Amino acid sequence: MSSASSPVPSPHESNLVQQLRQSLGMLQVAFDAASEAMLIVDVDRKVHWANQASAELLVGGVPIQVVNRTLADLMEVQALDSHALAARGLLDPGQSLPRSAGESRCHLLLPGGKSSPVQLLRWRPVELIQAPFVLMTIRDLSPEERALVQQQRFMTSLTHELRTPLAIVSGNLQRMARLSPLSDAISKRLTMAREEMVRIQRLLENLTLLTRLEVDPDVLACSDQPLLPLLQQWCHLSGERSAALELLWGNTIDSAVVHIDPGALMLALDHLLDNALQHGEVDKPLKLQVLPLDGSGYCTLELSSCSDDAIVDPDVIEAWLSPFTKGGLQRDGEQVEGPGLGLSVARQLTLGWGGDLAVNQHPSETGTETVVRISLPLSAQASTSTAPAAAQTDPA
Amino acid sequence: MTSQVAWTEDRIRQLREQEDLPFVRADAVGIVQEINARFTDVYGWTCDQLLGQSLGLILPPSFRDSHHAGFARFKLTEVSKVLNHPLKLATYCADGRALDSEHFIVAEKADDGSWSFAATLRPLPVSP
Numbered sequence: 001m002s003s004a005s006s007p008v009p010s011p012h013e014s015n016l017v018q019q020l021r022q023s024l025g026m027l028q029v030a031f032d033a034a035s036e037a038m039l040i041v042d043v044d045r046k047v048h049w050a051n052q053a054s055a056e057l058l059v060g061g062v063p064i065q066v067v068n069r070t071l072a073d074l075m076e077v078q079a080l081d082s083h084a085l086a087a088r089g090l091l092d093p094g095q096s097l098p099r100s101a102g103e104s105r106c107h108l109l110l111p112g113g114k115s116s117p118v119q120l121l122r123w124r125p126v127e128l129i130q131a132p133f134v135l136m137t138i139r140d141l142s143p144e145e146r147a148l149v150q151q152q153r154f155m156t157s158l159t160h161e162l163r164t165p166l167a168i169v170s171g172n173l174q175r176m177a178r179l180s181p182l183s184d185a186i187s188k189r190l191t192m193a194r195e196e197m198v199r200i201q202r203l204l205e206n207l208t209l210l211t212r213l214e215v216d217p218d219v220l221a222c223s224d225q226p227l228l229p230l231l232q233q234w235c236h237l238s239g240e241r242s243a244a245l246e247l248l249w250g251n252t253i254d255s256a257v258v259h260i261d262p263g264a265l266m267l268a269l270d271h272l273l274d275n276a277l278q279h280g281e282v283d284k285p286l287k288l289q290v291l292p293l294d295g296s297g298y299c300t301l302e303l304s305s306c307s308d309d310a311i312v313d314p315d316v317i318e319a320w321l322s323p324f325t326k327g328g329l330q331r332d333g334e335q336v337e338g339p340g341l342g343l344s345v346a347r348q349l350t351l352g353w354g355g356d357l358a359v360n361q362h363p364s365e366t367g368t369e370t371v372v373r374i375s376l377p378l379s380a381q382a383s384t385s386t387a388p389a390a391a392q393t394d395p396a
Numbered sequence: 397m398t399s400q401v402a403w404t405e406d407r408i409r410q411l412r413e414q415e416d417l418p419f420v421r422a423d424a425v426g427i428v429q430e431i432n433a434r435f436t437d438v439y440g441w442t443c444d445q446l447l448g449q450s451l452g453l454i455l456p457p458s459f460r461d462s463h464h465a466g467f468a469r470f471k472l473t474e475v476s477k478v479l480n481h482p483l484k485l486a487t488y489c490a491d492g493r494a495l496d497s498e499h500f501i502v503a504e505k506a507d508d509g510s511w512s513f514a515a516t517l518r519p520l521p522v523s524p
Contacts, residue, residue, distance in 0.1 A: 021425075025468030049461055052477070062477045064466060068458040164468060393404065 032063075037138040040126065045071045045093045048133060057138060058110060076109035077121065081218060082354030082377070090123055090134065097132050099125055105141065117142035148215045155211045159204050164187060166204075170197045205342040210323065213348040220261035221351040224379040227256040227290070227299060234266045241273060244282070249290035256290070256299050258376040260353040265376070268349040268357075270301045272372050280305030284366045291373075294355035298375040306367045317359050321347050343372075350374045407480075407502045407515045418497075421514040426451045426467050429512070438519055440490030451513075456486050456494045470503075472483040474511075479503055487517055 009017065028051075031038060037054035041048050050058075050066040058074045059065045066074065071091045079087045083104035089095045101124040108116040118141040126133040126389050173194045182190070212219050231249070276286055279375075284306035291300040324340040347357040355375035361367055412419055417491055418435035422428050428446050439454065445452065451467075452460040470476045479501055486494040498518040505511050 021464075021468045024465055024473040025470075028465040028469040029472055046458070048458070049465075060465070062483070064459055064462040064478070065483070067462045068486070354486065365505065 029195075033200055035139075038072075039066070039135075039136045039138075041071060041090075041097075041134050041136060043093070043097055043132060045091060047071070047074070054138065057108075060200065067255075074111065077104070078107040078109060078115075080105045080107065080118065082222070084203075087121055090136070093319075097125060097134050098123055101125070107310060108138070115138075118145050119333060133186075145215075148211075152215045155208050159208050162200075162204060166197060166201060170194070170201075173197060203341065206345050207323075210341065210345055210348055213345075213352050218352070220264050220349070222259050222261050222353050224257050224259055227258050227260050228253050229374070230258075230262055231288075234269050237266070238270070238273065241277065244286050245273070246285060246287045247289075248287055250292060253290045254295050256293065257379040258299055259379045260355075260376050261349075264349045268346040269301075269303075271346040272374075275342045275372075276303055276305035276370075279307060279309075279358060279370065281307050281367065293378070299376050299378055300373055302371055302373050304369050304371040306364060306369050308367050311361045311363065311368050311380045314360075317361065320359060321357070346374070353377065408504050408512075411500070411502065411514050411516045414516055417516040417518055419514065419516050420451070420454065421512060422451045423512050424471075424510040426452070426464075426513075430514075435517070438517075439487060439495070443488060454488050456488045458523075459486065470511075474505075476503070482518075484520065487519075496522075 032052035034051060034053055037057045039054050040049040042048050047066050047069055050063040052063060055061050055063045055066050070093070075091070077084075077087045077091060081104055083102060086098065086102050087104040087106055090098065101122070103120060103122040106119055106121050108119055108121075110116060111255075120139045120141050122137045122139075124135045126135050173190060177187070177190050177194065179269070207238075228249070231247075235245070235247065238245075280286055285304070286306075287304045289302045291302055291336040293299060320343050323344040343359070344356070350357040354377045357372065357374045359370065359372050361371070408421070411417075412421075412432070415432065415434060418438045419430075419432040420428060420435055421430040428449055428451055431441065431446055442456065452463050455463050456471060466476070466478065478499075481500070483499045483501065484496060485499050487497040487499075488494055496519075498520055499515050500518075501513060501515040503511055503513050
């Protein structure tokens with residue numbers, strides 16, 4: 001053994017190194033305390049950095065044992081939602097690193113063939129000067145999944161227990177309505193009572209559906225569907241409710257094939273139309289428009305209605321997407337107020353088929369226009385055949 | 397001296413005495429203070445090249461961030477999951493090759509509160 005011989009750092013340099021070491025240690029303590037597994041992955045899909053939770057999940061060891069290994073060596077992703085392609089692409093060094101954030105509910109197949117409980121896999125690009133990386137986080141969803149399943153069981157029991165008494169009350173109200181002669185006052189009250197019963201029944205149906213979709217968005221049966229016949233069928237089934245609807249779709253819809261659950265699309269459009277009819281003015285435009293394809297792999301439907309109400313804050317609009325949040329309509333004995341679930345159900349259905357729903361408002365010549373946009377994933381085949389050339393060359 | 401310190405000191409001595417295995421010892425900040433002849437035989441590093449340098453030097457470059465972070469973390473917490481059990485890690489040779497080795501690392505706290513670290517490294521057969 002011989003003595004060490006390296007340049008002696010100045011006191012200033014030593015202090016700086018000591019401070020940096022302390023900062024680095026603090027960061028690592030914080031990241032290791034996180035219950036979420038975290039990984040930073042480079043373009044070759046090799047792990048550049050990992051925290052303790054990821055080491056425990058993936059190798060049952062320490063972070064340095066995860067570093068420099070390829071993701072494919074550490075895990076296999078079995079997606080439980082419609083983001084399987086993007087999630088699998090994360091592990092494939094033959095593909096570009098994702099340029100936008102995403103997430104997927106999935107099981108992970110770990111070394112040794114062990115399957116993890118349901119995890120929420122999230123990814124986010126980290127653009128450093130030297131090279132691009134992706135930050136991945138993995139969160140155990142099993143406690144939340146159990147809570148959701150309990151919630152679904154509660155809703156199922158509640159619906160079951162309420163259905164019979166509701167049917168009895170509805171039947172009696174119908175029988176009473178057939179009695180004659182009834183005074184106008186009594187007849188009006190009976191009508192209101194029957195409408196309220198319908199409202200409660202719809203509320204239960206919507207709550208049950210919302211809970212099922214939250215527990216398992218894959219409850220939808222998605223398949224490739226030509227969009228035009230679906231929209232025509234929906235208009236036909238909507239009857240008078242869609243009479244005032246102005247339908248605007250260009251030529252692109254002729255060939256548009258979307259990957260959705262047709263029943264779910266019709267239900268979502270029903271809810272959106274109900275909302276539009278309830279909150280829009282009868283004498284103002286009501287439009288359903290299919291936007292031209294933009295190469296994003298999605299087809300966008302836009303339902304717009306107009307009212308004389310003032311424009312509301314974006315925060316309030318965001319809140320409309322939460323259950324039991326209602327617009328400005330008040331009960332007046334003539335028009336029955338909805339339970340505030342329409343947008344929530346429509347949004348959950350949209351998420352279930354892998355799309356999204358957004359609401360915005362803007363002033364127009366005829367008042368305040370409220371626009372609801374829903375996106376429908378194009379079928380893989382249609383997506384490649386109809387995408388503009390510029391979009392096809394986008395490496396993302 | 398606590399019984400735990402006595403135990404770790406004893407382990408460092410035991411590690412050093414296993415002359416058939418490469419041995420390395422570093423000070424509290426991770427600077428290499430000692431290697432044995434077997435270490436030089438297996439990994440090619442000489443005392444001149446390694447003593448006074450960071451332990452990170454014997455890890456492949458891609459492992460160094462994680463090593464430094466773990467080391468800095470230990471300085472703050474004095475808790476580590478890499479100590480006192482075999483750990484399969486890549487070891488960087490003087491000629492740039494990376495050899496998988498089984499590291500057995502122990503830590504020792506001196507009376508003045510400073511730590512030193514020692515490890516034996518058992519080269520693992522190269523996978524076909």
